[in-house]
Amino acid sequence: MPILNKDMSVCISLAGRPSNLGTRFHNFLYDELGLNFVYKAFTTDDIEGAVRGVRALGIRGCSVSMPFKEAVIPLVDVVEPSAAAIESVNTIVNDGGVLTASNTDYEAIAQLIAEHELDPAQRVLVRGSGGMAKAVVAAFRGAGFDDVTVLARNASLGPALAEQYGYAWTAADPEPGADVIVNVTPLGMQGADAAVLSFSEAHLAAASVVFDVVAFPAETPLVAAGRAAGKLVISGAEVHAMQAAAQFERYTGVALTRDQVERAAAFSRAE
Numbered sequence: 001m002p003i004l005n006k007d008m009s010v011c012i013s014l015a016g017r018p019s020n021l022g023t024r025f026h027n028f029l030y031d032e033l034g035l036n037f038v039y040k041a042f043t044t045d046d047i048e049g050a051v052r053g054v055r056a057l058g059i060r061g062c063s064v065s066m067p068f069k070e071a072v073i074p075l076v077d078v079v080e081p082s083a084a085a086i087e088s089v090n091t092i093v094n095d096g097g098v099l100t101a102s103n104t105d106y107e108a109i110a111q112l113i114a115e116h117e118l119d120p121a122q123r124v125l126v127r128g129s130g131g132m133a134k135a136v137v138a139a140f141r142g143a144g145f146d147d148v149t150v151l152a153r154n155a156s157l158g159p160a161l162a163e164q165y166g167y168a169w170t171a172a173d174p175e176p177g178a179d180v181i182v183n184v185t186p187l188g189m190q191g192a193d194a195a196v197l198s199f200s201e202a203h204l205a206a207a208s209v210v211f212d213v214v215a216f217p218a219e220t221p222l223v224a225a226g227r228a229a230g231k232l233v234i235s236g237a238e239v240h241a242m243q244a245a246a247q248f249e250r251y252t253g254v255a256l257t258r259d260q261v262e263r264a265a266a267f268s269r270a271e
Contacts, residue, residue, distance in 0.1 A: 002036050010057075011039045011251050014050055015065035017191060018043050019216040022063055024268035025244045026251075029260060035252055051075040055097055061251035062092040063244075066186070069131025076101040086138045088131035091247050102250070105132055108242035109139040109213075112234055118180060118209060120144035125174065127198060128184030129157035132213055136184050141165040149174060176206040183212045188220030197221045204229060215240035218269050241265035 002008065013022045018041040026039035037060070044050040047068050052075075054062050064072055069088045073079060076092060080102040083089045089101040124145055126136055129152035140148050148167040152158030155171060162169035187198035197204075199222060204210065210226030215236035226233040245261045248254065256264075 002034075004038065005036070007036060009035075009037045009060040009251075011037060011061035011063075012054070012059055013039075013041045013063035013065065014047065014068055015041065015043055015063075016067045017186075017189070018065075019190070021216050021240055021268045022244060024270075025241070025264045026248060028264045028267045029248060029256065030252075032260070033254060035254070037252065047071050048075060051092070051099070054092060054094055055099055058094065058097075060094055061247065062094070063247055064090050064092060066130060066132065069134075072101065075099070082106050086134040088134040090131070090135075090243065091250060093250050103135055104243040104246035104250075105135040105239065106139055107246055108239050109136055110142055111242055112238055113139055113143045116209075116232065116234055118143070118145075120146070122147070122179035122209070123177065124148040124180040124182065125151055125178035125199075125203070126182045126184060127151045127187075129154050129161050130184070133184040134161060136182055136213065137161055137165055137167065141167075149178070173200070176200070176202040178203065178207055180209040180211060181207045183214065183220075183222055186214070188212060188222055189214045190216050195221060197225060201225075204231070207231060209234065212236050213239050237265065237269060240268075 023039050023041045030037040051072055072089050076099040078100040083101050083103040088103055090105045091102045093100045124140055150158055150162040150167055150169045153171050159169045181199050181203050183198035187193050187196040204225055210231045211234040212220050212222045213236045214220045218235055218237035223233055223235050241261050245256045248256060
């Protein structure tokens with residue numbers, strides 16, 4: 001990494017529960033490619049002040065994670081279609097004080113659905129109703145899935161998310177039978193919920209595809225259980241790597257190769 005200097009471009013992340021995944025991913029590639037950039041993770045209890053700081057200090061890029069994905073929308077100048085359609089942001093780029101927001105989570109999830117050749121005829125159960133859940137549900141709708149149920153205890157966000165895409169909503173755990181189960185909650189994330197299996201053993205047994213968007217740790221209880229049961233597993237680590245690569249290109253103008261993405265992702269998980 002170059003010695004810190006006045007011309008260095010700064011990128012940051014804002015998250016309720018920050019990790020080093022993005023920090024290690026981006027800084028690994030800045031170093032490898034000889035870019036005069038540095039990346040640092042933050043949390044905040046003043047998201048409005050933090051975004052004002054991005055603008056005022058000339059911070060080049062800002063990754064946005066739970067619980068700030070919706071709260072930043074009124075604070076930026078331009079919202080790209082990927083974020084406007086689902087009313088959720090995970091990336092802000094600062095061009096001379098003009099803040100442009102997008103959602104590379106949506107792009108990554110859509111790409112993973114296509115790469116893993118998930119069948120639109122499959123029944124899908126998505127657990128969660130926050131900003132990331134919006135990206136997941138929108139991506140399944142965009143891929144042509146008609147039978148999707150949103151499982152969410154939030155009696156306002158859950159129904160609204162399902163209705164937006166013509167899907168079903170339930171606050172109670174439904175009968176097992178979904179072909180694809182997707183966890184979009186903090187269950188299984190490092191911390192207080194690290195040991196929690198986000199779906200029951202019965203749901204796991206019925207499913208053929210297990211999808212967990214939690215990126216840290218990469219091997220959540222759901223991912224581990226899915227692998228042990230021989231299911232097709234899509235991990236949050238895959239989502240993180242793809243969305244981070246899209247962010248990297250927006251921040252630096254450099255398009256990454258698949259090999260670069262895989263090596264940076266492996267380095268980010270190796271701490």
